Amino acid sequence: MGFADLRSLAYPWDTLDDVRTTAAAHPGGMVDLSVGTPVDPTPEVVRGALAGAADAPGYPLTYGTTALREAVAGWFARRRGVQGLDPAGVMPTIGSKELVGLLPSLLRLGSGDVVVHPEIAYPTYDVGARLAGATPLPADDVATWAGRSDVRLVWVNSPSNPTGAVADVEHLRAVVEAAREIGAVVVSDECYAELPWEPRWLAPDGTSRVPSLLDPRVSGGTHEGLLVAYSLSKQSNVAGYRAAFVAGDPALVADLVATRKHLGMIVPAPVQAAMVVALGDDAHVRAQRERYRRRREALLPALRTAGLVVDDSEAGLYLWARSRGDDAGPTRSRDLARWFAQHGVLVGPGEFYGVAGAHHVRVALTAGDDAVARAVARITGA
Numbered sequence: 595m596g597f598a599d600l601r602s603l604a605y606p607w608d609t610l611d612d613v614r615t616t617a618a619a620h621p622g623g624m625v626d627l628s629v630g631t632p633v634d635p636t637p638e639v640v641r642g643a644l645a646g647a648a649d650a651p652g653y654p655l656t657y658g659t660t661a662l663r664e665a666v667a668g669w670f671a672r673r674r675g676v677q678g679l680d681p682a683g684v685m686p687t688i689g690s691k692e693l694v695g696l697l698p699s700l701l702r703l704g705s706g707d708v709v710v711h712p713e714i715a716y717p718t719y720d721v722g723a724r725l726a727g728a729t730p731l732p733a734d735d736v737a738t739w740a741g742r743s744d745v746r747l748v749w750v751n752s753p754s755n756p757t758g759a760v761a762d763v764e765h766l767r768a769v770v771e772a773a774r775e776i777g778a779v780v781v782s783d784e785c786y787a788e789l790p791w792e793p794r795w796l797a798p799d800g801t802s803r804v805p806s807l808l809d810p811r812v813s814g815g816t817h818e819g820l821l822v823a824y825s826l827s828k829q830s831n832v833a834g835y836r837a838a839f840v841a842g843d844p845a846l847v848a849d850l851v852a853t854r855k856h857l858g859m860i861v862p863a864p865v866q867a868a869m870v871v872a873l874g875d876d877a878h879v880r881a882q883r884e885r886y887r888r889r890r891e892a893l894l895p896a897l898r899t900a901g902l903v904v905d906d907s908e909a910g911l912y913l914w915a916r917s918r919g920d921d922a923g924p925t926r927s928r929d930l931a932r933w934f935a936q937h938g939v940l941v942g943p944g945e946f947y948g949v950a951g952a953h954h955v956r957v958a959l960t961a962g963d964d965a966v967a968r969a970v971a972r973i974t975g976a
Contacts, residue, residue, distance in 0.1 A: 620938025647867035
């Protein structure tokens, strides 16, 4: 395993050319619901903070400014029910994907080490393990890997990309307890935590009740061996800023900082300043969530009207859809993606996320209202 194995590995979305061509040939043009790229404007309050920090002649801190680390700790307390996060256990990252892809290497994993990730998962978990020379293990059942001394890193993704499933406190606690018994690090990718849809994951004031790995009910009151990755891309429409962070165990974070200093992996100072403001302003997050709610409420019944089943999809930016299986409709994910393409809509085949996703497609909410309305009309025949 290692980097050599990855040179021949095609980036999944680069294999969609034939499906993309079919969708683009639709008389009304293509509606792209295949990727989770935000399309709405970056909030003015965030842009203003970025511009205000544009005079940045010196090198920024790999560790992040004190203001940023304290803002992250405050956000966890206010929005995620995690009190007492030590700001020393916070580090900004250049988006969250680089952390996912490089973390096994940064933790110095290699041959003989196993990295556990969800069975249906964003492919970067697998790629990151192989890049380090470790072995990826897709597993949802804790019993699959509990007690194994070769398991060094366990990834959790809740809410899930692509399924939108949310892990409850009991499951997360079981992961933590099993990992601590064998000395493995647990990292939870929680980038969609501010976008719950089902009532049980929402507080009356709209605050997310999606459990965090750092929640004391999960962690047992200590963040030792635990990290959470979070990105502002979705909640604040700043994918172009590459604004994200990792938080949790101060000892693990200090080790990551030491290595990243040598590599020059630093979030630009103006972006760090914008992150402070974005993390402290809940109004723009509520406004963006409302946009996605509106699009979801248009697409969800449309998919069902078209004869599809939507599984999970409790939170996040996607609808995880499949055929009912009781008719002659397409059942394989690539064939189902072609069905959408024939209607001028591009979606992501579930096979991109592992063999367990081979019968689903991922339908993104990341398109403007007009585009979503066109997609709804096309797939319902309205």
